[in-house]
Amino acid sequence: MPELPEVETVKNALETVLVGTQIDRVITRIPKLRYSLNSIKGKKLSGKKITAMERRGRYIIVHFSGNERLLLHLGMSGCCRVVDQETPVLKHEHVLFELKNGKSWRFDDTRRFGFIIPYLAGHEPDCLKNLGPEPLSEIFNTEYLFSVSRNRRCPIKSLIMENKTVTGIGNIYANEALFMAGVDPGKLSGKLTESECEKLVDCIKNILNRAIAAGGTTIVDFKGVDGSEGKFKFELQIYGRATEPCFRCGNGQHINKIKLGGRSTYFCGKCQR
DNA sequence: ATATCCACCTGGCGGC
DNA sequence: TGCCGCCAGGTGGATA
Numbered sequence: 439m440p441e442l443p444e445v446e447t448v449k450n451a452l453e454t455v456l457v458g459t460q461i462d463r464v465i466t467r468i469p470k471l472r473y474s475l476n477s478i479k480g481k482k483l484s485g486k487k488i489t490a491m492e493r494r495g496r497y498i499i500v501h502f503s504g505n506e507r508l509l510l511h512l513g514m515s516g517c518c519r520v521v522d523q524e525t526p527v528l529k530h531e532h533v534l535f536e537l538k539n540g541k542s543w544r545f546d547d548t549r550r551f552g553f554i555i556p557y558l559a560g561h562e563p564d565c566l567k568n569l570g571p572e573p574l575s576e577i578f579n580t581e582y583l584f585s586v587s588r589n590r591r592c593p594i595k596s597l598i599m600e601n602k603t604v605t606g607i608g609n610i611y612a613n614e615a616l617f618m619a620g621v622d623p624g625k626l627s628g629k630l631t632e633s634e635c636e637k638l639v640d641c642i643k644n645i646l647n648r649a650i651a652a653g654g655t656t657i658v659d660f661k662g663v664d665g666s667e668g669k670f671k672f673e674l675q676i677y678g679r680a681t682e683p684c685f686r687c688g689n690g691q692h693i694n695k696i697k698l699g700g701r702s703t704y705f706c707g708k709c710q711r
Numbered sequence: 712a713t714a715t716c717c718a719c720c721t722g723g724c725g726g727c
Numbered sequence: 728t729g730c731c732g733c734c735a736g737g738t739g740g741a742t743a
Contacts, residue, residue, distance in 0.1 A: 440736060440737085441736060441737090444736075472719075472720095472737095472738080472739095496737075496738095511737080511738085512736090512737090513720090513736090513737060513738080514720085514735070514736055514737055514738095515720090515721080515722095515735090515736080530721085547720095548720080548721055548722070549719085549720045549721050549722085549735090549737095550719080550720050550721080551719070551720065551737060551738075552737090553738095565738085565739095590713085590714095591713080591714075592713075592714060592715090596714080596715095599737095601737095601738085608736055608737070609735095609736060609737085610736060611736095654736095655736080656736095657735075657736065658722090658723080658735070658736085659722095659735095659736090660736070677736095699714085699715070699716090700715080700716070700717080701737095702734085702735085
């Protein structure tokens with residue numbers, strides 16, 4: 439479910455509610471998500487204060503007093519909410535961070551593809567080290583995309599979804615950005631011209647910024663920390679619109695749905711070349 | 712090194 | 728009503 443805008447939305451909400459609070463205890467209700475949850479049990483976080491919250495790609499990093507850090511990934515179906523401790527626990531709320539102020543920060547993940555990894559500052563897990571640039575940063579620009587796409591034979595959609603090329607662009611926003619840029623998602627990366635790269639970079643930034651402003655996209659189960667749905671679903675131009683008319687050329691005959699790298703890919707055969 | 716395929720999970724949907 | 732196959736926002740390991 440969560441791509442960069444959804445993670446940014448969750449991170450911002452958690453930051454508001456959690457920074458300054460203190461952990462009382464951590465409850466794990468299942469042994470593992472993607473990875474074992476053993477390492478976050480015990481007293482390690484008890485009494486620690488949450489001092490900061492940051493996002494890197496699709497990861498949320500929680501900073502605690504001392505050197506403790508927590509790396510959170512929401513997988514496909516992860517979300518968080520902060521409620522009173524008395525609030526009944528939902529079926530898929532697998533990890534509960536009980537706070538000293540009586541609140542309970544809960545990690546809910548139906549499909550269990552998410553993960554939580556504790557580490558110490560200065561000992562970042564490999565998955566953080568291998569990330570490419572943030573798509574909304576200055577380093578992600580025309581020159582960069584043009585240069586990393588040279589001699590690459592994978593479809594351009596696969597390239598921009600690759601975390602080590604640029605981090606945080608998932609299936610929905612890759613589809614949307616390519617439609618907006620008028621670029622065929624199956625076009626081989628190395629075949630893109632410099633001006634197509636420029637257009638694509640601009641569109642990626644445009645789409646992500648608007649999605650963040652809208653609180654992300656809810657297709658099935660994404661919920662913000664306050665339970666609200668992401669409103670960018672009302673602005674989707676191509677994702678999930680197979681058989682419907684194209685918003686740009688007005689013709690439904692041209693909307694295609696194919697698989698690229700195993701992921702559903704939507705595009706207008708007339709508007710995207 | 713790079714591109715592709717598949718497993719990891721649960722649940723919702725359409726078809727029969 | 729029920730069963731079955733297919734699909735879903737991501738990641739990473741195996742394979743050629």
